[in-house]
Amino acid sequence: MTSITLYGGVNEIGGNKILLEDKGVKLFFDFGQSFSFGNDYCYGYLQPRSRIGLLDYFEFNMLPKIKGIYSSEELSACSGFPYTSPKIHGVFISHCHSDHINHIKFLDPKIPIHVGHGTKTIMDISEVTSAFADYGEEHNYRLFKSGDKVKVKHIVVEPIHVDHSIPGAYGFIIHTSKGNIIYTGDLRLHGPKGDMTKEFIKRAKEANPVAMLSEGTRVTEHDPEASNTSEALVESEAKKIISNAEHMVLADTAIRNIDRLMAFYNAAVKNDKFFVIDTKMAYTLDMLKDKIDLPNVIKGKHIKVYFRQMKSCTYIEKDYPLWERPYMQNMVNAKWVHRNQDDVVMAFNIYKLFELVSIRPKKNSDYIYSMSEHFLEGPDNAEALGVRKNWMEHFKFKMPEKNYAEIDNKDGTKEPVPIHKLHASGHMPKEDVMNMIRTINPDMVIPIHTQNPKSFGQFHKRVVLPEIEKEIKIR
Ligand SMILES: [Zn+2]
Ligand SMILES: [Zn+2]
Structure with missing residues (x-):
């Protein structure tokens, strides 16, 4: 028998955990963490006791109780759930976003985990630069790598590269005894590597699939990212904002969104400005430079690496961890940025705001928010936006003429915030998902990574709405 069971990614964006079973062989595709993970029982520092392993997670059904997947260490405190040797034959990871990879930490280390070269490099980078990895x-x-044919028992898995908001993302063509199954992972056509997604769609169509697991992040009537178009447009708009800027431009971006970092780098270079990055970004670009064509963070003419001030105030080597030290050759500090601020575009984020106290931006500097709008506006994000607003007003940042952020007041009115919004989604818009499904034309579509699985009925005559932990038979 061949079947698919979803342990995450059902009626929600992210948290994908897909179990494929075929004639006794079991494979997981992704083993991620929901964005809403633990929301009902955790709060701030109130978190499961990591020293107890999975006990707390099982109590609240935060992780599925499946035999033969978890490590003996994680199960040591779970008296009703003894360790058994692995009952699954492998895990395939589509890309290195937390909603696809984060829960591999609980898995039995004996189980092979198949990852793309890029994903492994990003994992290694995160372990060095992030306290949370x-x-x-x-x-x-x-x-x-793309095009490989990975054999696990009788099943052959073909990873094909796709474009997404992180390097090293893949979709999969899975050859089972009952025919081919497609899993899209997360993908888009409107990024700089859209051709890779086109190649995936072409190969998936040629596979004549019996089933397709399709992401549908933006399959919704009210797409908050509808005004966004492509990465190319982000770059050209960034060029305009930078060329009109009187002083410093801060660009708030996600560290692993390399396409976006490069869009701002290119826009800065076009305007003959310095692009200032922090040490984590420098390390990330440095480690990925053999895989992607990226600027040299030590010798690059237009790139500078910002070092934060430490207690000694002297910017000496021993104040910084070993991995940061090579970039001191290209170091700038708050004083340098202050002096050169009319020629600076700085990659930034909310957690760096206190650096502005040392940098002292001039009045009418520009702040660009360039991440998903899911995390900017709306009631869940009101607090963070309010904090940003206070900072922008304190340092008198410029109010953009258009595409600015807004705070929703309780009385229904909106209050503008001096922040430019400039972003392109990592996911296909609804029309692209529809065209992809119609082109690939599988026998059956299973919507995942979406809040609106029912809407997929508009794209295909046979849509199977998944239910959590409920087996879907293939043929
Ligand atoms: Zn995702
Ligand atoms: Zn993703």
Whole structure:
């Protein structure tokens, strides 16, 4: 028998955990963490006790109780759930976003985890630069690249590269005994590597699939990212904002969104400005430079690396961890940025705002928010936007003429915030998902990574609405 069971990614964006079973062989595709993970029982520092392993997670059904997937260490405190040797044959990870990879930390290290070369590099970078990165005990990693045919027992898995908001993203063509199954992972056509997604769609169509698991992040009537178009447009708009800027431009971006960092780098270079990045970004670009064509962060003419001031105030080597030190050759500090601010575009984020106290931006500087609008506006984000607003007003940032952020007041009115909004989604808009499904034309579509699985009925005559932990038979 061949079947698919979803343990996450059902009626929600992210948290994908897809179990495929075919003639006794079991594979997981992604093992991610929901964005709403733990919301009902955790709060701030109120978190499951990591020293107790999975006990707390199981109590509140935060992780599925499946035998033969978790490590003995994680199960040591779970008296009613003894460790058994692995009952699954492998895990394939589509890309390195938390909603697809974060829960591998609980898995038995004996289970092979198949990841793309880029994903493994990003995991290694995160373990150096982030205090929060935790992929668990050293797993049995197997690396793949686009077009490989990875054989697990009788099943052959073909990863095909796709364009997404992180390098090294893949969709999969899975050859089972009952025919081919497609899993899209997360993908888009409107990024700089849209051709890779086109190639995936072409190969998926040629596979004549019996089933297709399709992401549908933006399959919704009210797409908050509808005004966004392409990464190319982000770059050209960034060029305009920078060329009109009187002083410094701060660009609030996600560190792993390399396309976006490069859009701002290119826009800065076009305007003959310095692009200032922090040490984490420098390390990330440096480690990825063999895989992607990226500027040299040590010798680049237009790139500078910002070092934060430490207690000694002298910017000496021993104040910084070893991995940061190579970039001191290209170091700038708050004083330098202050002096040169009319020629600076600085990659930034909300957690760096206190650096502005040392940098002292001039009145009418520009702040660009360039991440998903899911995390900017609306009631869930009101607090963070309010904090940004206070900072922008304190340092008298410029109010953009158009595309500015707004705070929703309780009386229904909106209050403008001096922040430019400039972003392109990492996901296909609804029309592209529709065209992709119609082109690939599988026998059956299973919508995942979407809040609106029912809307997929508009794209295909046979849509199977998944239910959590409920087996879907293939043929
Ligand atoms: Zn995702
Ligand atoms: Zn993603």
